[in-house]
Amino acid sequence: MKQTILFDLDDTLVYCNKYFYLVIEQFSDSMLTWFAGYPDITADIIKNKQTEIDIAGVHVLGFKSDHFPQSFIDTYVYFSDITGRKRSPVEEDFLWKLGRSVYEHQVEPYPFMEATLNDLAEAGHQLHLYTGGELLIQRRKIDQLNLERYFGSRIYIRRHKNNDALESILLEGDFNRSSTWMIGNSIRTDVVPALTAGINAIHMKVDTEWVYNNVEIAVQPQGAFFTLHQLPDVPPTIHRYVQEQH
Incomplete structure (x- = not known):
């Protein structure tokens, strides 16, 4: 039959996912550097917030490529707002390009x-x-x-x-x-x-x-x-x- x-x-x-995890680690490392003066902001807290924002975007937009780098920026904005740390266009541009980079790797079967x-x-x-x-x-x-x-x-x-x-x-x-x-x-x-x-x-x-x-x-x-x-x-x-x- x-x-x-x-x-x-x-x-x-x-x-697929392993490349997202690698980029998320780079995102977390950058965030920890920028928010080093705020000891309550840990890698796990950063990743959990990014995951929450990312999944919310999937529910609304489906699998749209821009929502992943946008989740980096939205997470960055969230922590900037709660800490009062000034946002930087240079940092936001870096995060956008970092998030988009996940789609550029060589495909691995x-x-x-x-x-x-x-x-x-x-x-x-x-x-x-x-x-x-x-x-x-x-x-x-x-x-x-x-x-x-x-x-x-x-x-x-x-x-x-x-x-x-x-x-x-x-x-x-x-x-x-x-x-x-x-x-x-x-x-x-x-x-x-x-x-x-x-x-x-x-x-x-x-x-x-x-x-x-x-x-x-x-x-x-x-x-x-x-x-x-x-x-x-x-x-x-x-x-x-x-x-x-x-």
Whole structure:
């Protein structure tokens, strides 16, 4: 039985969050230098406020690239206001460029990405790519790794990645839900929408997850639901499940 398999991109097929964490560390270090005279302002307090502001922006704007550097500036403004420290246009410009730099790194695939996609494609399964973000940024990653050789035109890029976005893709493509899979690292944007839509889901668990992605799963799976830790486990898991069902 051939399956229809939708893959998430960031932190499922390619590394993403680790670059954000590196930039956030640089942001925190800069803030600690500028606010060194205020001992109550610690690295954890700075990071927690930035995370709070960042996630609030995602809820409103979706995965819009400018909201991440803006969260640096908004955090900087917040601490400037509560301390009375004078704001500097030079510092704000530095933070904006620092935040934007996260989108400029070379794309790095997860281990065995190609082998996994090859195995599934050679088995006759139809592969789709469903990712959240801005068109130009996500297309750059797709083009750098030549992912169209696996997904062709079956690529969906959405600024808001949620239940409604996935449902619209499934309806437009007239997917057979019992043989359709969503594979991704985010419980919020991959797993819960998949289970809500009544398709199969594989949660690719990562070591350090962005707090935004962690939500409670309050949906009863109608089909398969697995948690895996590495891409090479995906093909045998799907094949085993399909064989058991038939």
